[in-house]
Amino acid sequence: MSVPKLAFVTLPSVAAYLGLAVLGRGGPEAFFSHPPLIAVAIVLVALSAAAVFSGGNLSPGVREDRANRWVIAVLIPIGFLSAYLPAYTDRIGFWTLDGDAVRWLGVALFTGGGCLRLWPVFVLGRRFSGLVAIQPGHALVTTGVYGVIRHPSYLGLLVSSLGWALAFRAGVGVLLTACMILPLLARIRAEERLLREHFGAAYEAYCARTSRLIPGLY
Template identity: 65%
Template sequence: MGLISVVAVALYLGLAVWGEGGMSAFAAHPPLIALALITVALTVAALFSSGNLSSGEREDRGNRWVLVGFGVIGLLSAWLPAYTDRTGFWVVDGEAMRWAGVILYAAGGVLRLWPVFVLGRRFSGLVAIQPGHTLMTSGLYTTIRNPSYLGLLIMSVGWALAFRSLVGVLLAALMLVPLVARIRSEEALLHQQFGAEYDAYRARTWRLVPGLY
């Protein structure tokens, strides 16, 4: 999984540089340099986690289509915001917006990655029950059942704003489609595995945003 992560991030940043018009154009904006450095730092940190792509003891294979959805939206999000930034199409003016995006991206990245370390081998890129799987209901999971997914959404919005791209913000919103499908699949599998214990936990928590969803 480490090699896959490194290749994916290299491709992601490469598409952004291409969309921005090349390395010189990309590097001309300090917030974008910061964005790239944060991306590399998060990737290196992720290499020390136990996150995996294991199908474990039981997997909902019917949910694998969301990986394609994430992949397509991810590739578009890597290139299109940078392209609209370069062409000036539907962008928000100001370096302050870029820095706000960088801050959001960094905060979302930490929120995305922290649960990977907390869950350890239980964190899989697939919807699956791992050996010795137990429910996590403390810490970040006391109120929100999917903090890592919330982090992913915040990262996506932050990335778009770093390029001043409203098109990128729409792509971040579009990510909700496969994300919600994945959440529902996970909830169904966890209900099958833990029954009343999971139902009680679900009843007192929120999927992503307290008071909203």
């Protein structure tokens, strides 16, 4: 996807996401009165700006598992709930985790997870699609972070989602992050099935020496 198209898709979504968080926190003054929230907003904008140049796309490629599109339909509303509800519960003091240390831990996790989410997009470029699909000229990448785990971007998504929740001290945000796990596991299974069919023994060998998400555990 070209830079202008990625910008057209990414920037309004990020503006809406941050806008919901500001609204949930009670407005700009209330949101930007906390240094950790200022930090998490800056990181969000920076990562989103970088994503515009990543080369990712939403192409169905030469072969797509369309049956897995339900995962996107589930994750999008969870994402926007995660934008608003943690900020709102932080404002009203509902199910919050105490202390600025929790907020700064959240900023650190959001930053690290966001980078891990975005790094594979730059590595794969046009081969990285928001859909479960084989792209033209698709090649199996097994080096770098992919030499350790097969789905670093999904791990990054979970870590950054948890970090966002903790930046607002929000127990409900942690719960929303947990709600993402089953849809992501379904998507992982669909991706691996498609890649196994496409690459055959090479992918089987790759799976045998790597973990899906957590090195040595899963």
